[in-house]
Amino acid sequence: MKVSNPVLSTFITDDRGIDLDKTFDCGQAFRFEKTEDGSFEGVALGKYLKIRQQDKKLYFYHTSEEDFNTIWKAYFDLDTDYDEIKRNFECDIHLELAADFARGIRILKQDPFEALISFIISANNNIPRIKKIINLLCQSFGKEIIVENKSFYTFPTANELADITIKDLEVIRAGFRAKYIIDAVQNVYSGEVNLDALNDMDYIAAKEELLKIKGVGEKVADCILLFGVGKYEAFPKDVWIKRIMNTCYGDCEHARFGKYAGIAQQYLFYYARYNN
DNA sequence: CCCCAGGTCGTCA
């Protein structure tokens, strides 16, 4: 199945302080790859995008101003003032250090279903293999987009995955996570879990909803809420964060980070991974 | 053949 190549034009805008390298390299998204010329390309929200950062500007290739306004501006969270948020973190010495180090990272607002499946796959797994499995999933069940003679694939929707079986999933080599993917697809497809409704629910209720799905625990639910729903208060506690919280704060109390705890988490995570 | 990887599940006290 193929979809046509989108309008070929370049859109340029102010970078608003984003750091593209850090944003794509901090483990929140798995489907953009850096190319030889230093740009990133990939597929998100059903659309192909090539993007490059230079001289405080963002260059969007193979897209249109309309797509920028309706899709990419929100995806890259460009209307949020991260320096303003960062000021909330100055009271904490560890966090202030991490925030400076990780400055420019933005929380991508990804497709909720893609986040759901991706972070189910992330459980007890390493990032290179997470990417490999997700790519296989997209190649096997997504729609092909051809750009400059290269093939890219959309992330399959719950609808497109509705009929797959454990057997069908063997090709993606997801291991014990395959059954969780099936359960997630069924829950979303049947409407038992309504991902689109999460945005309007409060954090607690939204999390409870996600925890209905097998393979979704505390940490994965928080990743989905942070990266797929835009709930900044979600605070995923992975092994890196637990390590930091234990050494710097005594226990896992993160309430002190407030309603932007998730952004603090991302700074700490990036900082921890690169200084260890 | 060992250990580990952005955890979660099922089980047993």
Added chain:
DNA sequence: TGACGACATGGG
């Protein structure tokens, strides 16, 4: 509740 092993797979 809280601890603990199992879990698929691939890389080091």
